[in-house]
Amino acid sequence: MLQADGVWFRHGRDRPWVLAGVDLAVGAGEVIGLCGPSGGGKSTLGRVLAGHLRPDRGRVTVDDAAPRPRRAAHPVQLVLQQPERAMDPRWTVRQVLAATGADDAAIAALDQRLVVPSRLDRFPHEISGGELQRVNLARALLARPRYLVADEISASLDAVTQARIWTLLLEHCREAAIGVLAISHDRPLLETVAGSVVDWTPSPVGETPA
Amino acid sequence: MTAVREVVAPTWFGDRRRRTLAWVGLSALVVLGVVVAGGPAADAAQTTSLTDRNLGPSAAHWFGTDRLGRDMLARTLAGLRLSLVVGVAAAVVSAGIALTLACLAAVFGGVVDRAVGWLVDLFLALPHLVLLILLAFALGGGTGAVVAAVALTHWPTLTRVLRGRAREVMSSDYVAISRQLGHGRGWIARRHLAGHLAGHFVVGTVLLFPHAILHEAALSFLGLGVDPGEPSIGILLAESMRYLTAGAWWLAVLPGLCLLVVVKLVDTIGSNARALLDPRSHHL
Amino acid sequence: MTALLEVRGLEVDFVQYERGLRRRTVHALTGMDLTVAAGEVVALVGASGAGKSLLAHAVLGLLPPNAVERGEVLLDGELLDAAGRRRHAGRGMTLLPQAVSFLDPVRPVGRQVRRSAELAGHPAPRRAAAEALARRGLGPEVLRRHPHELSGGMARRVLGAMATMSNPRVLLADEPTTGLPPADVRTTLGGFRAMADDGGAVVLITHELRAALDVADRVVICRDGRTVDVADPAGFSGDGAALAHPYTRALWQALPGNGFSVAEGV
Incomplete structure (x- = not known):
């Protein structure tokens, strides 16, 4: 169970609270959709769950323990909307994938629908958005996470590419019993891919922790 | 954008990038030529000939001679060589300091970052030349002291540039993801930071270099620089001052112009290298 | 009805340098066709990276200097080069840009x-x-x-x-609804419809096919730098059997709620 327990977060002392007492739970192998308008703090929650940001109050637990990823991949991996920002522009796709600690054999053994072998030695700006997003997903899967946070991963893709990447994601996560939190503004999409959809309400302005 | 690639054979005609490259190469060649020519000129620069005192430019002495009958062309070349050597040493040491501080600030953040920022502001707030003079004085003069003084005063601007760039890299999504994959600070500095800073570092170092040369000349001119026996450009200019009123204009004008040309050439190399190093620069 | 804006076979290449002197040409647009008449809203639909925004910038003559363009762009039936179109940019023809940036x-x-x-x-x-x-x-x-x-x-x-x-006669709206809540999307699109009904011509560039269908008179589908199909919005219903082009049909069928199916070979 990936669990957020009364999480509060703000980007600095004098800034408003972005997350105000958020509770959320994603079970192993479960797909939960988080639906809400953009700019409402959904992405911040994703980053807190994945350990990019530390909550100011409350806690995030993975299988009832606080994750301590010293020198090991975090059990919650994050796939972001813009894959080109999530990869060092100076690295080839192969280097990006190898940064997970995967060896050449593991990279070669990847699902070819995720990463086309002929693209391995290209730079991120040389391949299309859909392909790049699949590389992004492949990297997250190579880190062998227990949970995956997919933050608007198909927001800038066309419908065919969107359907393709979600089909792949769901297939791989089901196989490895990875729990998924799907974040999007697109309700029809979430209703299609997720077992249940949670509505996100942005935290009211001026709220403070008790 | 479709990822269709086709490599086109570049033509010399109308190819700005090639022209830039040729220009950089030519500049580098001239600067190198000065350094090489300065070596053999060192002897001639110190040879006095009292029969040829204070001659104007002529076929035998292109830049004229000084009060001791020494050939000014030889002295200028030897002086430029000395200036270039001091400039390179100072620029490299200075850039090294800048890189170290910027990386420390970016990798450790927090207190270290604030301390570096404070130090940069402090050094930028102090008047440059005064600091330079004090340092050169404190270090006891001589070539070594000049290198040290110039190196210790020129790092702040480059540090600021590198720190900004390093900060940008460290706050990017790809560094956040590398952290999440369990990689430590050292790994991120090596694998992400080094590549992104390399270009800025090289260009910054080259651009520091003209500054260093000019400040070396200034210090020597003021008598705090290299040993007065050595013919550095600053010393040539300082000596020439006394003879300007007597009409010996060539003593100051020609070495001064040479210094200007060399500084301009190095500056050209630096600013064009920036455009060439950026793999996706559109306009060059 | 005469076309206010007509684009015929527009191609755009970018000349770029890789490290050193290796020069390469990126074919960004490989054949774009678009016609908008007064009183029309035409939706230009495609994935990001398909060249939609680039088309808008090219039409307005706003491409960077390393771009090479071929093809014809007619404004009010008059053939104009990039410089000529730039003179109309901001007056007869404006761009509603994508981002706050x-x-x-x-x-x-x-x-x-x-x-x-x-x-x-x-x-x-x-x-x-x-x-x-x-x-x-x-x-x-x-x-x-x-x-x-x-x-x-x-x-x-x-x-x-x-x-x-x-009061432009041609408005090129680049992803005007991305990230807006549904109510705002409707208001924005309604505004475009009203503009067209007043005699303007609107090119609605978007990747959200469903939202565009409500207001568009025609839907132009583009993919990998070329326009592949011009479809009637009425055809986007049911299982999309009325759609002639296989890619258009695949796009429709891949929408969540329409089966979310991935057709092979498109």
Whole structure:
């Protein structure tokens, strides 16, 4: 169970609270959709769950323990909307994938629908958005996470590419019993891919922790 | 954008990038030529000939001679060589300091970052030349002291540039993801930071270099620089001052112009290298 | 009905350098066709990276100097080169840009809107700016704010006010609804419909096929830098059997709610 327990977060002392007492739970192998308008703090929650940001109050637990990823991949991996920002522009796709600690054999053994072998030695700006997003997903899967946070991963893709990447994601996560939190503004999409959809309400302005 | 690639054979005609490259190469060649020519000129620069005192430019002495009958062309070349050597040493040491501080600030953040920022502001707030003079004085003069003084005063601007760039890299999504994959600070500095800073570092170092040369000349001119026996450009200019009123204009004008040309050439190399190093620069 | 804007076989290449002297050509657009008549809203639908925004920039003559373009662009039946089109940009033909980053981050919004009113030739730019914002439900306090102090929806409305200041005959709206809540999407698109009904021509660039169907007279599908199909919005219903082109049909069928199916071979 990936669990957020009364999480509060703000980007600095004098800034408003972005997350105000958020509770959320994603079970192993479960797909939960988080639906809400953009700019409402959904992405911040994703980053807190994945350990990019530390909550100011409350806690995030993975299988009832606080994750301590010293020198090991975090059990919650994050796939972001813009894959080109999530990869060092100076690295080839192969280097990006190898940064997970995967060896050449593991990279070669990847699902070819995720990463086309002929693209391995290209730079991120040389391949299309859909392909790049699949590389992004492949990297997250190579880190062998227990949970995956997919933050608007198909927001800038066309419908065919969107359907393709979600089909792949769901297939791989089901196989490895990875729990998924799907974040999007697109309700029809979430209703299609997720077992249940949670509505996100942005935290009211001026709220403070008790 | 479709990822269709086709490599086109570049033509010399109308190819700005090639022209830039040729220009950089030519500049580098001239600067190198000065350094090489300065070596053999060192002897001639110190040879006095009292029969040829204070001659104007002529076929035998292109830049004229000084009060001791020494050939000014030889002295200028030897002086430029000395200036270039001091400039390179100072620029490299200075850039090294800048890189170290910027990386420390970016990798450790927090207190270290604030301390570096404070130090940069402090050094930028102090008047440059005064600091330079004090340092050169404190270090006891001589070539070594000049290198040290110039190196210790020129790092702040480059540090600021590198720190900004390093900060940008460290706050990017790809560094956040590398952290999440369990990689430590050292790994991120090596694998992400080094590549992104390399270009800025090289260009910054080259651009520091003209500054260093000019400040070396200034210090020597003021008598705090290299040993007065050595013919550095600053010393040539300082000596020439006394003879300007007597009409010996060539003593100051020609070495001064040479210094200007060399500084301009190095500056050209630096600013064009920036455009060439950026793999996706559109306009060059 | 004559076309206000017509694009025929537009191709755009970019000449780029890789490290060192290796030069390469990136074929960004490989054949774009588009026709918009007065009173029409034409939706240009495709994935990001398919070249939609680039088409808008090319039509306005705003491409960077390393771009090479071929093909024809006609405005009001008159064949214009890039420089000629740039003269019309901002007057007869305007771009509603995609992102807040098109606003100057260090100048207050009011000054920027006023500037576009000035350029559009309004006699009293200050009043015109305030009125244009008021028509979009933004009070005078917005004039003093800086772009980073606006919410996404407010920034869109400011950009919209600036783009329509000169009452353009052709409006190219680049992803005007991305990230907006459904109610705002409807208002924005309704505004375009009204503009077209007043005799303007609107090119609605979007990747959200479903939203575009409500207002568009025609849907142009583009993919990998070329337009592949022009479809009638009425055809997008049921299982899409009325759609002739296989890619258009695949797009429709892949939508969540329409089966979310991945057709092979398209």
